[in-house]
Amino acid sequence: MGAAPFFPPAPGPRGERHRRREIWTRRRSDRGYAARGEVMNAMGDADAVVLVEELRKRYPRGVIALDGISFAVAPGETFALLGPNGAGKSTAVRILATLTRADAGRARVAGHDVAREAGRVRAAIGYVAQATGTDKEATGRENLVLQGRLYHMPGPRIRERASQLIQWLDLGGAADRLTRGYSGGMRRRLDVAMGLVHEPRVLFLDEPTTGLDPESRSALWRDLQRLKARTGLTILLTTHYLEEADEAADRVAIVDHGRIVAMGTPAELKAQIRGDAVVLDLVPAQAPGARDLVAALPGVRDVTLEGRTLRCRVAEGARMLPQLITALDRAGLSVLSAAVRRPSLDDVYLHHTGHAFLSGAPEAVGP
Amino acid sequence: MNLLGDAYAMLGRHLRSSVRMPVWVVVELIQPAIWLVLYGQLFRSVALIPGFTGGSYIQFLMPGIVVMDSLFGAAWAGMGILTDLDRGVLDRLLTTPASRTGIILARVLHSAVVVAVQTVVVVVIALMVGARLGGGVEGAVLLLVVAMLEAAGFAAASNGLTLLVRREETFIAVLNLFTLPLTFLSATLMSQSLMPGWMRAAARFNPVNWAAHAARLATSRPAALGPALPYLLPLAGFALVAGAFATWAFSVYRRAT
Ligand SMILES: Nc1ncnc2c1ncn2[C@@H]1O[C@H](COP(=O)(O)OP(=O)(O)OP(=O)(O)O)[C@@H](O)[C@H]1O
Ligand SMILES: [Mg+2]
Numbered sequence A: 001m002g003a004a005p006f007f008p009p010a011p012g013p014r015g016e017r018h019r020r021r022e023i024w025t026r027r028r029s030d031r032g033y034a035a036r037g038e039v040m041n042a043m044g045d046a047d048a049v050v051l052v053e054e055l056r057k058r059y060p061r062g063v064i065a066l067d068g069i070s071f072a073v074a075p076g077e078t079f080a081l082l083g084p085n086g087a088g089k090s091t092a093v094r095i096l097a098t099l100t101r102a103d104a105g106r107a108r109v110a111g112h113d114v115a116r117e118a119g120r121v122r123a124a125i126g127y128v129a130q131a132t133g134t135d136k137e138a139t140g141r142e143n144l145v146l147q148g149r150l151y152h153m154p155g156p157r158i159r160e161r162a163s164q165l166i167q168w169l170d171l172g173g174a175a176d177r178l179t180r181g182y183s184g185g186m187r188r189r190l191d192v193a194m195g196l197v198h199e200p201r202v203l204f205l206d207e208p209t210t211g212l213d214p215e216s217r218s219a220l221w222r223d224l225q226r227l228k229a230r231t232g233l234t235i236l237l238t239t240h241y242l243e244e245a246d247e248a249a250d251r252v253a254i255v256d257h258g259r260i261v262a263m264g265t266p267a268e269l270k271a272q273i274r275g276d277a278v279v280l281d282l283v284p285a286q287a288p289g290a291r292d293l294v295a296a297l298p299g300v301r302d303v304t305l306e307g308r309t310l311r312c313r314v315a316e317g318a319r320m321l322p323q324l325i326t327a328l329d330r331a332g333l334s335v336l337s338a339a340v341r342r343p344s345l346d347d348v349y350l351h352h353t354g355h356a357f358l359s360g361a362p363e364a365v366g367p
Numbered sequence B: 001m002n003l004l005g006d007a008y009a010m011l012g013r014h015l016r017s018s019v020r021m022p023v024w025v026v027v028e029l030i031q032p033a034i035w036l037v038l039y040g041q042l043f044r045s046v047a048l049i050p051g052f053t054g055g056s057y058i059q060f061l062m063p064g065i066v067v068m069d070s071l072f073g074a075a076w077a078g079m080g081i082l083t084d085l086d087r088g089v090l091d092r093l094l095t096t097p098a099s100r101t102g103i104i105l106a107r108v109l110h111s112a113v114v115v116a117v118q119t120v121v122v123v124v125i126a127l128m129v130g131a132r133l134g135g136g137v138e139g140a141v142l143l144l145v146v147a148m149l150e151a152a153g154f155a156a157a158s159n160g161l162t163l164l165v166r167r168e169e170t171f172i173a174v175l176n177l178f179t180l181p182l183t184f185l186s187a188t189l190m191s192q193s194l195m196p197g198w199m200r201a202a203a204r205f206n207p208v209n210w211a212a213h214a215a216r217l218a219t220s221r222p223a224a225l226g227p228a229l230p231y232l233l234p235l236a237g238f239a240l241v242a243g244a245f246a247t248w249a250f251s252v253y254r255r256a257t
Helices: A089-096 A119-124 A138-149 A155-169 A172-178 A184-196 A214-231 A244-250 A266-272 A283-295 A317-330 A346-351 B002-018 B022-042 B043-046 B059-077 B078-086 B089-095 B099-129 B136-165 B168-184 B197-203 B209-218 B226-257
Strands: A021-022 A050-058 A065-075 A078-083 A105-107 A126-128 A201-206 A234-239 A251-256 A260-262 A275-284 A300-306 A309-314 A334-343 A357-359
Touching: A050 B002, A050 B197, A065 A089, A065 A105, A065 A251, A065 A260, A078 A089, A078 A244, A089 A105, A089 A201, A089 A234, A105 A172, A119 A126, A126 A184, A126 B089, A138 A155, A138 A172, A138 A300, A138 B002, A155 A184, A155 B197, A184 A201, A184 A214, A214 A244, A244 A346, A251 A346, A260 A266, A260 A346, A266 A346, A275 A283, A275 A317, A283 A300, A283 A309, A283 A317, A283 B136, A300 A346, A317 A334, B002 B022, B002 B099, B022 B043, B022 B059, B043 B059, B059 B099, B059 B136, B059 B168, B059 B209, B078 B089, B078 B099, B078 B136, B078 B168, B089 B099, B099 B136, B099 B226, B136 B168, B136 B209, B136 B226, B168 B209, B209 B226
Parallel strands: A078 A234, A078 A251, A126 A201, A201 A234
Antiparallel strands: A021 A357, A050 A065, A050 A105, A251 A260, A275 A309, A275 A334, A300 A309
């Protein structure tokens, strides 16, 4: 990174408190074409900064965390692994960051094999774990300086870099206070800064914005985009937030049960979903009957019912909605509310995994 | 070779967080003094038992407390790496190019430094209540070396154990299983000549016992290095083996998580 300073995060344009939590139903859909990982990106593998081939990992107690995943990330690209709890996202990132070993398959990062050339991989990457990794008994600055020393940077450069990052973190007076007194968001931003101290070529971010408020989240991404524009940094992130994957990532892989079920740019993924989503809110007792009725109508696809919420897909939502409501009304079934949505990554998600994202309370950052 | 540089950087971190805990510092300094006084009073009459060959009991006890303190201080060293593990700090360190051996070495050196300070406290107090340093300055230095080597060995073993079990309860249970028996199977608090034969035989394989003998030689008579070497060398060997064990434990950790 050049001499240009980082900028403190300013309040983002999207101020709405819009957070999501996922509620998963354990239903498995048929797996997409990418399920066995045979579809690689069009880019030549030789250019890839991160190249993953058929990684498998089973934990000692028999949990299969990765069931053969493959993908390639191009230089300067932001690539998101999107998936529910337990999908295997962290496991994949931990293997790439040399923290754990795969049982089978190969992975190369920055041109080096993660199993055989772990030292070279480590020098090239920054890693921000899902749980914070700051030393609580040290100040923010001390954390940054030690990190720089472990990357064997020269002393003056470390001090310069630490001051730069502290300015970016906007910690104000807190830079020289123990991080045990930091808020979750401050600590999370310090985590990201620690991953950037040595100006890595590749940055792994495991749920970087969980626990950040919407303003901090968009400010962080604005700064990371700026950094990417200047340095060509490659980012691999994992996330639960569909909007985050949609907005920040150049390409997205949807991971479910240790496999990649869909992969592509957000636009490509959305284009696979034809038509609009219709969401109907029903009276609970009538919901199953309504589902059967709607599913039997011509031109209606992908009908799912979760609790009292019925979703389906139709060619033209605005035209179809009145017909749906009328049909239900004739059968004596009431519709409490109705909405039509253009295809979103939510729908891609639902289509490929059979689970839906539902709005809910915010999640806390891990311990 | 970044091992020493990495260890030095991380040792700085450990020492800094230690001195930031004033209560911890005070307790670490008072505890050896309490042991010295308690054991000194409790076992005073041991020196009167026929067959006891240690001279006055406080003279006998001074090196014993140094050795015991070193064992108990170092055996708990694994708690530090466990905290790092639970807080995600260890994973962060492991993704940097920092040497694994350096991570262990920093923790081991930290324990050795703390034990060195405690040794000085024990010796100063013992001198005030009538013990003498028979080995003079060289003997005092030798005593420090013995205490630090012992601490290094047990600190490394403790760190390795932590990486293998990765759970506080298990770690503490194993610790409790070993520390007191190791103390009693040695000449730390009791003259070897008063031990039953089988205990004396078992004590020959106990690093704590090696440390106790070397420490006693360092404090009892002049020019102690020669006779102490047969204990000092195995003690150094123990520290090296324990260090290798702890570094190896990282690969187990990497496979299991
Ligand atoms: N150390 C471990 N030992 C045993 N099983 C593990 C371990 N770590 C993860 N698992 C299991 O492996 C599976 C994948 O976990 P992983 O943490 O990779 O998922 P994830 O996609 O990151 O989930 P989340 O969104 O909750 O972070 C889960 O079933 C989990 O229970
Ligand atoms: Mg995870």
